[in-house]
Amino acid sequence: MEDIIALVVAKYNYWIYVILMMIGFYAMIGKKNLVKKLLGMNIFQTAIILMFVSAGVKKDGAIPILNKYEVMEHGIAAAQIVNPLPHVLMLTAIVVSVSITGVALAIILRIYREYGTLEEDEIMEKLGQ
Amino acid sequence: MTTSNLHMYVMAAPLICALFVNLLGRRSRSFIAPLALGSLFFSSLASFFVLANILENGPLSYTVGNWVPPYGIELIIDPLSALMLVLISVVALLATCAALPSVQREQAGKEHLFFTLYLILIAGLMGLVMTGDAFNLYVLLEITSITTYGLIAMGKGRAVLSSFSYIIMGSIGACFYLLGVGYIYILTGTLNMADIAIRLPQVQGQAAVATAFAFLIVGLLIKMAFFPLHGWLPNAYSDAPTGAGVMIAPLMTKVTVYLMIRVMFSIFSPHYEFFLHPGIQNLVVWAAAIGIVFASLQALAQRDLKRMLTYIIIAEVGYMVGGLWLANSQGMTGAILHIVNDAIMTLCLFLAAATIFYRIGSLHFDDLKGLYQRMPLTMVAFTIGAFSMIGVPPTAGFFSKWYLILGGIEAGHWEYVAALIFSSLINAILFFRLIEIAYFGDGDHGHEQALQPVAPAPWYMQGSLLVTAAALIIIGLGSGQLVQGVIKLALPAGF
Numbered sequence: 001m002e003d004i005i006a007l008v009v010a011k012y013n014y015w016i017y018v019i020l021m022m023i024g025f026y027a028m029i030g031k032k033n034l035v036k037k038l039l040g041m042n043i044f045q046t047a048i049i050l051m052f053v054s055a056g057v058k059k060d061g062a063i064p065i066l067n068k069y070e071v072m073e074h075g076i077a078a079a080q081i082v083n084p085l086p087h088v089l090m091l092t093a094i095v096v097s098v099s100i101t102g103v104a105l106a107i108i109l110r111i112y113r114e115y116g117t118l119e120e121d122e123i124m125e126k127l128g129q
Numbered sequence: 130m131t132t133s134n135l136h137m138y139v140m141a142a143p144l145i146c147a148l149f150v151n152l153l154g155r156r157s158r159s160f161i162a163p164l165a166l167g168s169l170f171f172s173s174l175a176s177f178f179v180l181a182n183i184l185e186n187g188p189l190s191y192t193v194g195n196w197v198p199p200y201g202i203e204l205i206i207d208p209l210s211a212l213m214l215v216l217i218s219v220v221a222l223l224a225t226c227a228a229l230p231s232v233q234r235e236q237a238g239k240e241h242l243f244f245t246l247y248l249i250l251i252a253g254l255m256g257l258v259m260t261g262d263a264f265n266l267y268v269l270l271e272i273t274s275i276t277t278y279g280l281i282a283m284g285k286g287r288a289v290l291s292s293f294s295y296i297i298m299g300s301i302g303a304c305f306y307l308l309g310v311g312y313i314y315i316l317t318g319t320l321n322m323a324d325i326a327i328r329l330p331q332v333q334g335q336a337a338v339a340t341a342f343a344f345l346i347v348g349l350l351i352k353m354a355f356f357p358l359h360g361w362l363p364n365a366y367s368d369a370p371t372g373a374g375v376m377i378a379p380l381m382t383k384v385t386v387y388l389m390i391r392v393m394f395s396i397f398s399p400h401y402e403f404f405l406h407p408g409i410q411n412l413v414v415w416a417a418a419i420g421i422v423f424a425s426l427q428a429l430a431q432r433d434l435k436r437m438l439t440y441i442i443i444a445e446v447g448y449m450v451g452g453l454w455l456a457n458s459q460g461m462t463g464a465i466l467h468i469v470n471d472a473i474m475t476l477c478l479f480l481a482a483a484t485i486f487y488r489i490g491s492l493h494f495d496d497l498k499g500l501y502q503r504m505p506l507t508m509v510a511f512t513i514g515a516f517s518m519i520g521v522p523p524t525a526g527f528f529s530k531w532y533l534i535l536g537g538i539e540a541g542h543w544e545y546v547a548a549l550i551f552s553s554l555i556n557a558i559l560f561f562r563l564i565e566i567a568y569f570g571d572g573d574h575g576h577e578q579a580l581q582p583v584a585p586a587p588w589y590m591q592g593s594l595l596v597t598a599a600a601l602i603i604i605g606l607g608s609g610q611l612v613q614g615v616i617k618l619a620l621p622a623g624f
């Protein structure tokens with residue numbers, strides 16, 4: 001039991017990512033409201049961002065902004081600097097997620113205009129008639 | 130213009146023209162057709178040169194912006210990606226000929242927006258087949274997906290709903306792929322495919338590697354609508370505007386199958402998936418076989434030409450994925466050949482459907498009566514496409530199916546062989562039923578009067594359809610050369 005607790009505490013960031021991902025996944029699959037589905041998608045993407053960013057963290061790491069002349073003289077101590085690459089990747093992923101959210105919101109607006117509701121089962125009922 | 134940059138021009142032409150289509154097309158419709166057709170014609174021509182160059186001089190690695198790999202994004206043009214470039218640009222060019230008139234009718238006033246998305250989608254697909262960087266692949270995958278969501282949502286009626294459910298499924302697929310890339314990055318510290326392939330075998334923690342592999346493959350399987358993850362495809366493709374359908378249906382699923390080849394052989398190795406995890410391999414082939422049977426039966430239940438074709442696409446995805454995972458050279462050759470053949474026969478059938486829809490305004494089986502008398506040329510091309518889907522010998526579809534069946538027998542996967550033969554029989558029933566309706570059924574005149582021809586299809590719409598049908602026979606006759614000259618070079622080492 002203590003081993004498990006130690007494991008959870010030591011890697012709590014990954015546990016939070018898994019829990020967030022499951023919440024988002026459930027909302028995307030299980031919820032009937034289209035906006036809630038979209039929110040679930042955003043939570044899912046946030047979970048992935050958390051995973052990437054926390055993978056770059058180092059204990060007592062400094063921010064990765066370096067003095068060029070110092071680096072040329074002493075070299076880089078990679079162990080003391082946070083890995084910036086996952087952050088950069090996630091900037092791109094945020095842009096992607098924002099644009100998907102934008103497209104999805106526009107489509108939700110059109111669905112609302114057409115059917116007057118955003119509940120999936122009510123839309124299906126209207127389609128059935 | 131040196132030849133070593135030619136592949137960049139192939140991709141840049143539609144991308145740059147997308148901007149101008151938006152800017153100039155806003156003022157006058159007459160700019161759109163020359164820009165779209167011109168850029169795609171240039172891409173097609175240039176991509177043939179790229180293919181010839183690669184076949185002569187071997188694979189090419191291209192560093193974008195002088196950032197040396199593995200730090201910068203690397204483009205890799207090998208025989209397979211050059212072949213895919215040719216396929217994408219030619220299919221897009223032929224599809225555009227049919228998209229122009231049908232968009233003009235269905236989306237009057239919004240044509241510049243439609244073709245902006247359309248050209249960006251094509252540029253994204255071209256980028257996908259060239260990239261050698263796992264994260265870059267994710268970004269391009271999302272570029273193609275977002276443009277597809279937009280294009281599908283431009284359709285009428287239920288299209289917005291279909292587009293939304295595609296967004297949800299597509300995002301899950303892309304997120305899974307991104308998670309897989311994250312695991313791989315944490316394990317190896319690199320994103321360059323060739324670099325990952327070198328470092329992966331030495332990595333500690335095989336459970337994490339297997340998780341990454343599962344995320345990558347499942348993500349792509351969702352994107353390509355592999356059974357049982359196919360739920361979004363029939364609605365999305367049949368509700369899309371006709372002009373979008375003719376391009377998306379032949380290309381999207383095939384390019385995703387190509388991406389799976391990249392993940393399986395460029396990031397991981399055949400050794401990894403076929404020898405370390407034989408259970409997974411069997412599972413995928415079984416799922417493919419069940420998917421083929423299931424999708425064929427679903428196609429049988431449809432009464433609308435376009436919906437029927439979407440279920441056939443799902444069955445064809447099963448053909449290709451199953452063939453790849455048979456783990457022998459016959460199966461892989463068949464799968465890669467089928468990517469080419471299936472793209473062209475799907476294009477042929479969707480072009481025929483678009484032409485019929487343009488002419489009579491409906492695709493329901495009851496409305497197709499007597500079409501052979503009214504549109505003889507279109508129906509001849511449709512028949513050739515149908516024969517290729519069934520797998521009648523001189524057409525292209527026969528040869529790839531032949532390789533796939535041989536591969537299935539060699540691997541001892543009899544369920545896959547049975548599924549292929551069953552699906553061919555179902556296809557024969559499907560298409561001969563249609564041909565019978567269109568040839569003999571001129572039946573009640575009262576009904577026909579309600580469906581007076583809306584307008585004759587323009588010559589270039591029928592022209593591109595006839596070219597596609599001719600291509601099916603030419604590729605069928607030349608498939609020996611295609612396999613020997615290009616596809617054998619694309620198989621992973623040791624096969």
